[in-house]
Amino acid sequence: MALENMRQPIESGCPDALQYMHPVMLKNFGNWKYHEDPEPGVLRHVAHSGDEVWTVRAGTQRILDVYTVRKLCDIGDQFADGYIRFTIRSNIEFLVTDPAKVQPLIGALREAGFIVGGTRNSVTMISHTQGFLHCDIPATDASGVVKSMMDELADEFQNWNMPNRVHIATSCCQINCGGQADIAINIQHTKPPRINHDLVSAVCERPTVVARCPVAAIRPAQVNGKPTLEVDEKKCICCGACFPPCPPMQINHAEHSQLAIWVGGNHSNARSKPSFQKLVAAGIPNNPPRWPEATAIVKKILHTYKEDAKDWERINDWIDRIGWPRFFEKTGLPFTKYHVDNWRGARKSLNASAHIRF
Amino acid sequence: MADKYTTPMLDELESGPWPSFITGIKRLRDDHPDSRINGLANGLMGQLEHSYETRKGYWKGGTVSVFGYGGGIIPRFSEVGSHFPESKEFHTIRVQPAPGNYYTTDMLRKLADSWEKWGSGLQTFHGQTGSIMFIGTTTENTQNFFDDINEYGWDLGGAGPCVRTGMSCVGSARCEMSCANEQKIHRMLVNNFTDDLHRPALPYKFKFKVSGCPNDCQNSIERSDFAVIGTWRDEMKIDQDEVKNYVEAKGRQYLVDNVITRCPTNAISLKEDDTIDVIDGDCVRCMHCLNVMCKALSPGDDKGVTILIGGKRTLKIGDLMGTVLVPFMKLDSHEDYEAMVELAENIIDFWAENGLEHERCGEMIERIGLVNFLEGIEIDIDPNMVNHPRECSYVRMDGWDEEAEKWFKRKAEMAATN
Secondary structure, three states: OOHHOOOOOOOOOOHHHHHHHHHHHHHHHOOOOEEEEEEEEEEEEEEEEOOOEEEEEEOOEEEEEHHHHHHHHHHHHOOOOEEEEEOOOOOOOEEEEOOHHHHHHHHHHHHOOOOOOOOOOOOOOOOOOHHOOOOOOOOOOOOOHHHHHHHHHHHHHHOOOOOOOOOOEEEEOOOOOOOOEEEEEEEOOOOEEOOOOOHHHHHHHHHHHHHHOOOOOOOOEEEEEEEEEEOOOOOOOOOOOOOOOOOOOEEOOOOOOEEEOOOOOOOOOOOOEOOOOOEEEEEOOOOOOOOHHHHHHHHHHHHHHHHHHOOOHHHHHHHHHHHHHHHHHHOOOOHHHHHHHOOOHHHHHOOOOOOOOO | OOOOOOOOOHHHHHHHOOOOHHHHHHHHHHHHHHHHHHHHHHHHHHHHHHHHHOOOOOOEEOOOOOOOOOEEOOOOEEOOOOOOOOOOOOOEEOOOOOOOOHHHHHHHHHHHHHHHHHOOOOEEEOOOOOOOEEOOOHHHHHHHHHHHHHHHOOOOOOOOOOOOOEEEEOHHHHOOOOOOOOHHHHHHHHHHHHHHHHHHOOOOOOOOEEEEOOOOOOOHHHOOOEEEEEEEEEOOOHHHHHHHHHHHHHHHHHHHHHHHHHHHOEEEEEOOOEEEEEOOOOOOOOHHHHHHOEEEEEEEEEEEEEEEEOEEEOOOOEOOOOOOEEEOOOOOOHHHHHHHHHHHHHHHHHHHHHHOOOOOHHHHHHHHHHHHHHHHHHHOOOHHOOOOOOOOOOOOOHHHHHHHHHHHHHHHHHHHHH
């Protein structure tokens, strides 16, 4: 199409949410008084005006086909008030004012195969990334891992069995999208990239790739008379940071790209300051289509936490109380040399005290 | 449609109680009348099965955008497109949702209709960066879909080294803890940088996230370059009758074990008559006691926000939490909001000037030091910015007297204006 015929974009930016909000939310904006949790997946918020809004939360498959979107809309129109929102973890929330609508709405969602829950001290939906379905650098899938795990954790989504809320996240590479979480299942590469020297000079901007390496292990080289890059394999930490800017430096491997599990990441400021997750398990096979080994470890950690933690303790609070030696003892996970940090600032993670639990 | 690819591994993801994305994609493949859509679903299933078999991804990036913009699209070309030609071009379109991810079912249907017309019919609410992800279409239909939805109020999100789509919590619209107007903060910030969002030209990504209270449901401290968190600076509100009701319902020991002793600064005590005392000057607004007793305890009236800078994930120097930059900022008048936007402008300008290629704002601060950053954006230091003062004496301090004088002068100015 000729340039002059192209449509100019309307740079409207982020749209105004007020046009999509339930009228009772607009009316009471900034004037909510308290909330109650009548049952898993249901919230009742009460405003200073006396108005109420009820929320019913349900888990979905996140990758939604148009049929599923329309099914959710049908339920929202027939059983709710036509107002919805999504949580940060891709749960859908239906907002209604009439409490009599709540049970029929829950019934309709369950009838259609959705799972109601994910509030308060449950295991809510795993936040996840794109994986094999759409990412350009993934070592594993995301949707499949999450589907497999949530199948096993569906009861925990629908019940309040946990000491406090549990947020789980997955990540299909070592460097990018998956965030901090109470339990994170992330890719951990264990071998340096395999380099296709025939392609590097044609595909990669070499100084950019050299600069991307966190440990300065990449340097320019000549192989068979062609300019390329080489990796000092003694220095390489196998993070895969060079792969996105230089696809001929293939980091993903069917055997050597494995899963690692990290715990204790907590974004909230409640009780303690926000915390980063810590490595607890690695060497877990990346095993589609069901990833049973990773799920077994996650369930073991959840079970131990459920049995051992006090009310309101998140996983990091619980471990802060019982200590890491007991965490490894209770979960049966091995403590190895890889658990001892050696990255910058690592000294702060060493125990410089006589604080030992016996 | 051509023959369906066999997908024995993916088929295993149809069993179990959790809703199955595979069942959804199969519905498009098997039931959708449009050969473009059922073909796309078939090709996608074929390639995904191939990924499951070989444990490798087969998408590569490229350069696709819409007319007038430079970003917003995640281009995907298949490396195995000759085997799965139906989905060889499978770009994602990132679209900015409204703050708090609110929709009406009417609007959700309208978006689904447009996407069915121009794309694969697969969408995600929402990706990790906060955008709606419309997954899977050709370069040509990327423009068609955008032209369609842009006419009824939707604009592309950020992708690449640019200001990214913002994220906000459910906020004042429903939550009793909210101390801020997330809607206004989010839109004033992000929509001030529309040009920087659509035309990637920054050192790397820059994210705004807004949480209405320190529970930080948007994970803003760790997951954004510019975190805005609602808070209050006067006394928390206590309904002592509700405290008594709580004790009566749950017992005194439960209150002691779950509220009093969990306070990180020992700012709460239980009195003989089952009411509580709070030392507000010691309270760090962690939210724990309010979370446990939301009927009895509420944020105060003198609300505002805390702003933290520089959170990010691992690449390149390791994970960083944001650092407090503004301990408290009132957001009442339009001028207050403009001051916040100006702060964001100053930070992005300074970082655009001084950040290295692919260096997040927090990494730049780590490299140059917080004090140099503060001087660059002309923000005064504040003890709220640190956990504790310096522990190492390796520093040249021959400007001490001048610096001490600045502190006293600033104190005097603040006393005069209050």
